[in-house]
Amino acid sequence: MRTNVYFVRHAHSEYTPDELGRPLSKRGIQEAERVTEELLKQENISVVLSSPYKRAIETVAGIAGALGTEVIPIDGFxxxxxxxxxxxxxxxxIKKVWEDxxxxxEGGESNKDAQKRGVDALIHVLDTYSGENIAVGTHGNIMVLIMNHFNNDYGFEFWNNLDMPDIFKLxxxxxxxxxxxxxxxxDWQSIDLRKNGQLE
Known part of the structure; x- marks a missing residue:
């Protein structure tokens, strides 16, 4: 049975040191509306999950709202x-952690540790929602680390060329x-992959 996972890298947010509570910017809110429009128009989404970070939740919240359901937070994403x-x-x-x-x-996650966390979360999702079309609000680095687990062509250069937001159907x-x-x-927008030297 085939399961489709739509990884949605979150839309633009204004940088603050509050990783958990950082919201989308005005631009990001408009981008999230386009994410909702495109996924609802093209794909039969049935489940909406997200990283617990506010900017990721806000990027996919419109999909859940249109479906009359809730965004389910998954810490692994x-x-x-x-x-x-x-x-x-x-x-x-960031180049160093991708090279090794x-x-x-200090206090951070290696690629190996972050990848295991993300892949474990994905496997749980695939077991739980087998056969569904699942939208997942997430972030650039963890998304690419998960994809890299299945194909090492997805690496630093791939991450460095992502858009914000971005959508990949796995x-x-x-x-x-x-x-x-x-x-x-x-072509829908111009993007900035980093904001004030921090991961988006």
Missing amino acids: RERLLSVQPVTDFSAA HTFSL TFDGLKLAGVQRLWNR
Whole structure:
């Protein structure tokens, strides 16, 4: 039985140090409306899940509202913690963790640890909602780490070229990845992959 997981990288948000409560910006709210429009128009979404971070929830909340359901938070889909302290050179730090799968900054998650968390969450979702079309509000780094588990072509350069928001449809036969399709159109907006040196 095939299950479709629609990973939705959250829309634009104004940077604040509050990772959990950071909301979408005005621009992000407009982008989230387009996400809702496109997924409801193209895909038969039946379940809406999200990282517990507000910006991810707000990006997919319109889908849940149109379906008359709630967004279900899944902690495993939260963004990877790069470091407990702000990093002075974000580009160098994020490149380093992608170059060394086991490396982590002080208090942060390595690629290996964050990937396991995300993949464990995905496997639980695939077991729980087998045969469904599932929208998942999430974040760029953890999304690509999950995809990298199934195909290592999805790595640093792939992440570095994502849009915000972005949508990828992953089709599974059981727990086997059978296909990946990008649904977001780059022409819909101009994007900024980073805000003030922090992961979006």
